[in-house]
Amino acid sequence: MFRIVSRGRIKSPWIFHLNTGSCNGCDIEIVAAFTPRYDLERFGCLLVGSPRHADVLLVTGPVTRQMLPRLIRVYEQIPEPKVVVAVGTCASSGSPFLGSEMVEGPVDRIIPVDTYIVGCPPRPEAIASGIITAVMSKFR
Amino acid sequence: MVVERNVEKEVEVEYARLRIPFGPVHPALKEPVSLRVSVRGEEVIDVDMVLGHVHRGIEALAEGRNLIQTLYLIERICGICSHSHTTCFIQALEEIGGIAPSERALYLRTLIFEMERIHSHLLLLGVMAYEIGFDTLFMFIWHVREKILDLFEKITGNRIHHAMNTIGGVRWNLTPQIASEINSCMKEMEKAVKYVRDIFTDGTVEKRICGLGVLDYSEALKLCVVGPTARGSGVDIDVRRDHPYAAYNDLKGNFSVITRRDGDVHARIEVRVLEIFESINIIRAILEKLPEGPIRPEENVLRLMRRIPEGEAVSLVEAPRGELFYFVKTDGKGGLRRLKVRTPTFSNLIGLKSMLLGCEIADIPVIVASIDPCLSCTNRVTIVDQRSGESKVVSLDALRRVVREK
Numbered sequence A: 001m002f003r004i005v006s007r008g009r010i011k012s013p014w015i016f017h018l019n020t021g022s023c024n025g026c027d028i029e030i031v032a033a034f035t036p037r038y039d040l041e042r043f044g045c046l047l048v049g050s051p052r053h054a055d056v057l058l059v060t061g062p063v064t065r066q067m068l069p070r071l072i073r074v075y076e077q078i079p080e081p082k083v084v085v086a087v088g089t090c091a092s093s094g095s096p097f098l099g100s101e102m103v104e105g106p107v108d109r110i111i112p113v114d115t116y117i118v119g120c121p122p123r124p125e126a127i128a129s130g131i132i133t134a135v136m137s138k139f140r
Numbered sequence B: 001m002v003v004e005r006n007v008e009k010e011v012e013v014e015y016a017r018l019r020i021p022f023g024p025v026h027p028a029l030k031e032p033v034s035l036r037v038s039v040r041g042e043e044v045i046d047v048d049m050v051l052g053h054v055h056r057g058i059e060a061l062a063e064g065r066n067l068i069q070t071l072y073l074i075e076r077i078c079g080i081c082s083h084s085h086t087t088c089f090i091q092a093l094e095e096i097g098g099i100a101p102s103e104r105a106l107y108l109r110t111l112i113f114e115m116e117r118i119h120s121h122l123l124l125l126g127v128m129a130y131e132i133g134f135d136t137l138f139m140f141i142w143h144v145r146e147k148i149l150d151l152f153e154k155i156t157g158n159r160i161h162h163a164m165n166t167i168g169g170v171r172w173n174l175t176p177q178i179a180s181e182i183n184s185c186m187k188e189m190e191k192a193v194k195y196v197r198d199i200f201t202d203g204t205v206e207k208r209i210c211g212l213g214v215l216d217y218s219e220a221l222k223l224c225v226v227g228p229t230a231r232g233s234g235v236d237i238d239v240r241r242d243h244p245y246a247a248y249n250d251l252k253g254n255f256s257v258i259t260r261r262d263g264d265v266h267a268r269i270e271v272r273v274l275e276i277f278e279s280i281n282i283i284r285a286i287l288e289k290l291p292e293g294p295i296r297p298e299e300n301v302l303r304l305m306r307r308i309p310e311g312e313a314v315s316l317v318e319a320p321r322g323e324l325f326y327f328v329k330t331d332g333k334g335g336l337r338r339l340k341v342r343t344p345t346f347s348n349l350i351g352l353k354s355m356l357l358g359c360e361i362a363d364i365p366v367i368v369a370s371i372d373p374c375l376s377c378t379n380r381v382t383i384v385d386q387r388s389g390e391s392k393v394v395s396l397d398a399l400r401r402v403v404r405e406k
């Protein structure tokens, strides 16, 4: 039974995307990864509207002070097992916003991150491969 | 006074006034904004806006960095109109430093600028199609948009943040081969956008978006909305024509400012679709007229940066969403004393309230999307219109379903 569930997760990871103060660059590239040219949906991925349905959390942005409690809440709402993917340089390392009063990030200071996708913004191919790698290694 | 209050209470009892928190994390919004919408039945009677979720303190950060670092920092204010931000900033610096970029550099700046406008408008049209539940069109438009991104990548090496501007010029040159590619891409683009225009004038789509979210002319003037939102309400403003910058002075004959009088969602969409055609015309004219010459000064940028004296300047450009304003004050040692950015969405959001009042719940995402909100650049204020009301939480998914079904 358990194996069926975990296979289902690998074949069809559902994704929730949270913007924690990004510049939109990464968010657009994530959406672009779902559109015909790159088509993440062929891997069974689906962008869902509620963290309670999701297996994968995509975080973009350097975690601003206002989004900090929301990030934690969204993280807690996702059922176990879950994968967290930090998309973009500013989610992975905080640069170039490091040093600002309003920035609490990077993401891995707040929640555990499984995969980092760097690039400002990363290409849709990179996002696709990052999500697939994370899912394959965690849900195996 | 007392009587009035009683009346209001009665109404509340009768209709069970709901307060629906809409966002900040909401599938219909790609970015965090939270709207607190009060409704009576289906009708929206009040809107509160809470912004600031994406506030990163960029202006303060910029004051601690040197000009070149700031140039790349402010590019990250927004991922959609990154070139507008750097152009606006660089123009102010060049004014303070008395540096005149070459003709070719100005033309190349304009070229990227117009390509960015096409990409941004297409992005919005896609999102709009998605909001009215037309996924096929969304996919189609985003597929077309990839072609522009490919061109960006060929010219500058990056799809989103182009890093094209530098003090006194631009960083990348245009080879004849890329120019011919741009030309052929524009041909395809024209065909595709014509098709999109036909769909947006189709009866079914028109029925969904006509007469929705009306912002009339006098209201638009009063609230100082800018860009396509203002032009959709008949306000004839465009920085490109009114205060020409970069190469727009030479290109004046190659584009016209598009206005519509209706002020509804459909008018704003129409303005954007037609603006894409204008942009295509401008790009063609640029490729035709592109002068020869150097694209940047010989001198090292760091040395140029240190030469910029103390001073202040304001600068304006027409970003895809409207008028973008920068105030720059340098300290004469290669740093900044003050940077002030006023972005178009900030002006346009204020118009949102008059658009939303009286509409139905299911129309909220469509209307919000129609001003093309780009919140990553806007988050600096809190607009709160407080009024007591019973709060009852409606699940976001349920709301979403309502929206897509309509």
Ligand code: SF4
Residues within 6 Å of the ligand: A022, A023, A024, A025, A026, A027, A060, A061, A087, A088, A089, A090, A091, A096, A119, A120, A121, A122, B076, B079, B160
């Ligand atoms: S990594 Fe770069 S493109 Fe992505 S959100 Fe951060 S600043 Fe924007």
